[in-house]
Amino acid sequence: MINIQSLTHVYEKGRKINFPDWEVADMEQWLLLGASGSGKSTLLNIISGLLKPTEGQILINNTELYELSAKRMDRFRGKHIGIVFQRPHLIRSLDVLDNLELAAVMAGLKIDHERNLAVLNDLGIADLARKYPDQLSQGQLQRVSVARALVNRPDLLVADEPTSSLDDENAAQVIQMLTSQAKENGAALIIATHDQRVSEHFTKTYLL
Amino acid sequence: MNIFKISYKNLARNKLTTILNIVLVAFGVAILSILFLASDQISNKLEKNAKDIDLVVGAKGSPLQLILSSIYHIDYPTGNIPAKDAYRLAHHPMVKRAVPLALGDNFNGFRIVGTDSAFVNLYGLSVQKGVFWQKDLEVTIGSTVASTSNLKIGDTFFGAHGLTGNGDIHKQHAYLVKGILKPQGNLTDNLILTNIGSVYKMHEEKHGEIDLHPNLPDKKEINDKQITALLIQYKSPMSVVLFPRMVNQSTNMQAASPAMESARLFSLIGVGIDTLKWFAILIMGIAALSIFISLYNAMKERKYDLAIMRCLGASKVKLFFLVLFEGILITFIGACFGLLAGHLALEVIGTFQESSQAKLTGLTIIRQEGYLIWIGLLIGAVASLIPAMQIYKVDIAETLTKDR
Numbered sequence: 383m384i385n386i387q388s389l390t391h392v393y394e395k396g397r398k399i400n401f402p403d404w405e406v407a408d409m410e411q412w413l414l415l416g417a418s419g420s421g422k423s424t425l426l427n428i429i430s431g432l433l434k435p436t437e438g439q440i441l442i443n444n445t446e447l448y449e450l451s452a453k454r455m456d457r458f459r460g461k462h463i464g465i466v467f468q469r470p471h472l473i474r475s476l477d478v479l480d481n482l483e484l485a486a487v488m489a490g491l492k493i494d495h496e497r498n499l500a501v502l503n504d505l506g507i508a509d510l511a512r513k514y515p516d517q518l519s520q521g522q523l524q525r526v527s528v529a530r531a532l533v534n535r536p537d538l539l540v541a542d543e544p545t546s547s548l549d550d551e552n553a554a555q556v557i558q559m560l561t562s563q564a565k566e567n568g569a570a571l572i573i574a575t576h577d578q579r580v581s582e583h584f585t586k587t588y589l590l
Numbered sequence: 591m592n593i594f595k596i597s598y599k600n601l602a603r604n605k606l607t608t609i610l611n612i613v614l615v616a617f618g619v620a621i622l623s624i625l626f627l628a629s630d631q632i633s634n635k636l637e638k639n640a641k642d643i644d645l646v647v648g649a650k651g652s653p654l655q656l657i658l659s660s661i662y663h664i665d666y667p668t669g670n671i672p673a674k675d676a677y678r679l680a681h682h683p684m685v686k687r688a689v690p691l692a693l694g695d696n697f698n699g700f701r702i703v704g705t706d707s708a709f710v711n712l713y714g715l716s717v718q719k720g721v722f723w724q725k726d727l728e729v730t731i732g733s734t735v736a737s738t739s740n741l742k743i744g745d746t747f748f749g750a751h752g753l754t755g756n757g758d759i760h761k762q763h764a765y766l767v768k769g770i771l772k773p774q775g776n777l778t779d780n781l782i783l784t785n786i787g788s789v790y791k792m793h794e795e796k797h798g799e800i801d802l803h804p805n806l807p808d809k810k811e812i813n814d815k816q817i818t819a820l821l822i823q824y825k826s827p828m829s830v831v832l833f834p835r836m837v838n839q840s841t842n843m844q845a846a847s848p849a850m851e852s853a854r855l856f857s858l859i860g861v862g863i864d865t866l867k868w869f870a871i872l873i874m875g876i877a878a879l880s881i882f883i884s885l886y887n888a889m890k891e892r893k894y895d896l897a898i899m900r901c902l903g904a905s906k907v908k909l910f911f912l913v914l915f916e917g918i919l920i921t922f923i924g925a926c927f928g929l930l931a932g933h934l935a936l937e938v939i940g941t942f943q944e945s946s947q948a949k950l951t952g953l954t955i956i957r958q959e960g961y962l963i964w965i966g967l968l969i970g971a972v973a974s975l976i977p978a979m980q981i982y983k984v985d986i987a988e989t990l991t992k993d994r
Contacts, residue, residue, distance in 0.1 A: 427987035432901065453905045460903015467990050471898050475603040476596070483591035489903035493591060530902075542991065 615924025917974025
């Protein structure tokens with residue numbers, strides 16, 4: 383699934399981070415741990431194809447990610463990688479269902495209406511389909527963003543600090559949701575966090 | 591869900607800004623379309639109505655006034671000329687056709703024109719119902735006159751002295767409607783035609799009455815016959831130079847050329863049209879600036895939206911066109927509203943216009959208006975170009991990992 387080798391990134395200010403080699407098999411669930419500023423987000427961005435590393439190699443599904451042209455990289459990310467951010471980042475002018483459809487449209491895929499409804503249903507937010515982001519709570523918004531990451535049936539689900547702005551109850555629900563949904567959708571899962579509440583759910587950890 | 595819906599939804603969310611921009615564009619386009627339509631219609635009308643008339647001979651005074659009164663039937667006549675002199679000119683070898691006009695009366699604002707069969711030939715008139723006038727006090731009326739005043743063949747009416755209003759009615763003689771003209775699409779639709787004799791007859795029995803209109807010296811008219819003007823068509827274009835000079839120098843009358851005078855008229859009102867045109871262009875410029883500023887400012891907030899779309903797999907080019915499309919959508923809607931408003935305004939102006947001869951209408955379309963839509967689209971594209979280029983600068987990873 384993911385294969386990282388001799389990866390190094392140098393920040394603009396000159397700080398350099400070496401990432402240990404890492405191999406993630408299909409459908410594995412990993413925790414990416416590290417103190418803030420240790421480069422967790424940087425690594426996730428590199429894996430997601432958003433940030434080109436200074437050196438090293440990263441293969442996803444045996445595709446050399448940074449050999450792709452900019453346009454094909456965008457396409458690849460849209461189709462194969464679902465990303466959940468620390469903040470939900472939904473498009474405020476579109477309602478929940480439209481936000482999900484946007485994911486398909488932007489990735490150049492066909493809109494699968496039933497799939498969208500099914501995902502919302504699995505996450506227990508089917509009744510919010512026609513609500514706008516401004517009308518939702520933090521917990522609900524995070525669920526929608528998980529749903530958006532899942533609609534295109536990605537091979538890899540990446541979550542960056544998904545629980546940091548949530549209370550205990552919501553945090554537990556989101557983690558439970560991510561792990562079960564990743565499993566059901568046949569996707570590998572990587573969660574980057576420094577949140578102690580999360581670590582008990584995982585066995586595999588990658589430490590920075 | 592497609593690029594249109596995303597643009598539309600985003601515009602709908604920023605309602606006030608969107609409306610302001612649309613109104614600005616629409617305002618500019620509306621003014622331009624009114625200008626285009628009005629000047630097109632006016633010049634069309636001027637040309638059409640003066641088509642076969644090379645020269646107008648009338649009393650000395652303003653040549654423009656002479657043209658306006660005797661061809662376009664708008665202004666008051668400059669005065670009268672002796673019929674004797676006029677007929678001498680009419681039989682001049684350079685003249686192919688001469689049409690005498692005797693003006694002075696109206697019915698409900700429609701001018702009663704005393705003339706002869708040469709007028710019918712000049713404008714190529716034919717009757718829709720009835721016949722042309724033959725005897726004194728018989729009239730043939732234009733189609734608009736018939737429809738507006740509900741006159742039918744066999745009806746009689748009284749003419750009123752002067753060119754507008756019903757102040758001083760000639761109750762001694764009634765006109766008899768003998769025929770109704772086919773609609774011509776020119777000013778003859780608004781005229782009541784009769785022979786010159788009728789006009790003389792109307793004024794014969796005004797002896798002893800106090801003349802309220804010193805501009806129109808009726809009494810002299812009766813003593814030695816006078817007419818108002820003579821419309822002249824040359825035999826050959828060579829006469830353009832010679833004939834007017836001959837009239838102006840050797841007679842007590844003046845000759846005015848419709849082509850020259852309407853060109854002069856246009857150069858006079860042209861200043862106003864130019865000013866309005868620049869004003870409209872200025873408004874369009876402000877609209878472009880306003881669209882630019884609002885899109886540019888919105889980019890600060892939209893950076894997140896666009897970064898997400900990038901994350902979801904949209905290419906930079908796609909998002910570039912998304913932003914560009916929004917600008918174009920605003921100006922397109924604005925341009926459409928503007929054209930609609932322009933036509934509506936002109937139609938409203940037309941219905942309130944008093945002079946039926948130069949009525950404007952908003953129900954026609956001209957080619958320049960197509961250009962207005964294109965100009966609108968161009969302005970939208972130009973105004974949103976720089977904001978759209980921001981797409982290429984957005985660092986997705988940084989934008990999305992930072993807090994809002």
